[in-house]
Amino acid sequence: MTAPALVLDFGGPVLLTPFELVRDGAGTPAWSLLHERGPLATAEHPDPAWESLQAGRITERDYWDERAAEWHRSGGHGPDIRSMIAHLYEPARPALVREGARTLVRDAHAAGMRVGILSNDLGHFHKDEWIEQIEIVGEVDVVVDGSVEGFLKPHPRLYELLSERLDVAFADMVFLDDQATNIRGAEVLGIPSVWFDVTDPDTSFASVRDLLGLPAEDRDG
Template identity: 75%
Template sequence: MSAALVLDFGGPVLLTPFELVADQPGTPAYELLHQRGPLATAEQPDQVWEDLQAGRITERAYWDARAEQWHESGGEEPDIRAMIAHLYDPPRPELVREHARALVRDAREAGRRIGILTNDLRAFHSEEWIERIEIVGDMDVVVDGSVEGHLKPDPRLYELLAERLGVSYAEMVFLDDQRTNIRGAEALGIASVWFDVTDPDTSYAEVRQLLGLPPDGAQHG
């Protein structure tokens, strides 16, 4: 039985920027991110996102490109942190997916260790912002590549997580919305689920099955 739940932060836990712009029509961020990334359509493909998913560029390179476009379209400085902060401030409960809260709660009650494995939490957000997102405090371990000096899918980041959680790779279940990070985890023998932003319920259900948890809501009415 898997002993640890490992979550990427942006996507599986936190709503993506692509979702947050939906209620901001007419803004530079909306023009830049609406129906882009994982929400791109066949009629309006996002080739840069496809390059990211294929491993041809890094996640930071993707967001650097988007930040430059944001600046050119009327945003503030061409800085990734400024662009993300524009969408995520102020910190608020609505930014966190309810199914993620339920998954963390049920994993905790079942005695599973829980960790966040992220590339850019502190690169995007201030310490004050992080402290106000309560689910971060529910984690046993947070490993942040922007602090550690290694980024997924570098094996060292997964190694640090395993060491701090006190589990083996074979005892982990990992959820991430970037296919290149999934490939990196699977190469180490970590059971992994790609988080589909367009179908979160299926992704969470697969993680629950791997962890031996009941379907969402079964324990809590």
Template identity: 45%
Template sequence: MTQPPRRALLLDLGGTVFRSGSELLGEFGAVEPRVRAAVARRGPLGTETDPEWDAMIRQDISEREYWRIRSEEIGAALGRDWPIQEFMHTLYALAGDDIIRPPAAALVADARAAGHRIGVLTNDLRAFHGETAMASHPVLEQVDVLVDASVTGILKPDPRAYALAAERLGTAPGDIVFVDDMPWNIAGARRAGMIAVELDLTDPDAAFAVARAELGLGAEAAA
């Protein structure tokens, strides 16, 4: 009897595998009083309305534009004129070894052990992080395919981005479980025929539980 094709796992990075910039802005505010007013506005995790986030969700501005605005705002509060890569390095350094979401690490490890191919489809790895440790994080050594739109020039939700990831994975789109935290990227994956799982920044662990089920993996063992 012919066995059904084994599904592949495709992951976004920032906000999905790596903890979100919105979370880390909160940590920044906890240690740096000068930025507290600014970081009160950080999407669904803030204590105040974030008009730029709302504009991004409406797709009036891009995700890169949103983070450029935040970078300039935080830089101004600190009296610094910095490029976005320096801002991101400062922000993500706050997390240290805790930058990876534990359920994401467990999903990657278990999917790999079960023989599923694993890919990353990100828009901004090199654009935001350059050649820093983020771009060579050990979790990336566990993936079979890395597609970075900073390099290819084809950003999600362009259908060509998903097609390229599927081609490099060697897996039909309908057999790819894709996890991302941005709704338009999820919509693009669904249009491409993928099994798309949207990560909610207010409850990120739930998305990994869904992805595990779609891959036929058991529930993650309790820590």
């Protein structure tokens, strides 16, 4: 019997989101664009573009390209997405990675499971040198990056490439992603999936552990 495989989206489940990282003061471009936006938007301060992304009316790249353009128009860094991302994510540092993701990867490997990262924009958003310094990327068995492969989630070919490289059937994967459209794409293929709630990471990680048959995380160990 094939052991299940853990599959993680990178931005969100593994890496803290830009919405969580923004630390510029009120009135700066970063604050105006990212504070209480995306998954952290509220009923009083909604983010219609994020809602369109979750509904599948626009792509994730559409969303971030528009944020980068707004950033540039409002006096931020250069107009490309990498300039905005670099402002928040450089230098590479351990604090950018969720501890719950580190523990989940470690425990999955200890249980004999293969682990993959399935990202749309790892190489599109970040420089190679930065990626090399994020240790968890080197600790997984397979990385499939849509910006390299020419397909983006929820295109089925990207999930197929992951299945082939992990040598695990769709039904034997457990997939964690913070974008509803990517979850829908995985579920159509029969991949057991968990939507990652940025506002409640612990519950999302616990749901993945349950599907994989892993014990609850030991927070005292």
